[in-house]
Amino acid sequence: MSTPASMRWTSEDLEVFPDDGKRYEIIDGELYVSKQPHWHHQATCGWIFALLGRWSLETGLGEASLAPGVIFDDDEDVAPDVVWASSARLARSLDESGKLHAAPELVVEVLSFGIKNVRRDREAKLKLYSRRGVDEYWLVDWHARSIEIYRRAESVLRLVEELSIDAVLSSPLLPGFAAPLAQIFPRPMMT
Secondary structure (H helix, E strand, C coil): CCCHHHCCCCCHCCCCCCCCCEEEEEEEEEEEEEHHHHHHHHEEEEEEEHHHHHHHHHCCCCCECCCCEEEEECCCCCCCEEEEHHHHHHHHHHHCCEECCCCCCEEEEEECCHHHHHHHHHHHHHHHHHEEEEEEEEEEECCCCCCEEEEEEECEEEEEEEEECCEEEEEECCCCEEEHHHHHCCCCCCC
């Protein structure tokens, strides 16, 4: 859904929003507001970040970050749950304010409850990350204990794999990275 040009939200608008614990994001000029996430949502983000962070320290190939600001354009300003960027890409796209101004290689979104939240991650953000050059997108469902892997093919992110709890997560972007999903979802989730 596009917002009329006269009503488009921008990164400048975000600068004056209150620091109230909510997440404000702009996709194609449209404002999205999320409340504080569920405990298991955050725990899942933490486990993924920890695994990517440990691998990054071992290899020296890049860095992972939790909920960084990614500003693709004035009307496309988001905070993915977890990202991984190579050292070379970080050097080119991280500015003095600590925000990325280009696509990281890997973006991870962990689904939150609610139709609007799921649609944002499955549709709006998938299109945004595809359009802006993200190489791989992990869509994580902590409740179902599964991960969908989207990889760039023919200039578009396409679903290439769906992993369940018994699978091992790996990626051609991350040589030697292998994480059993049981490490990401270490115990059955309670609602």
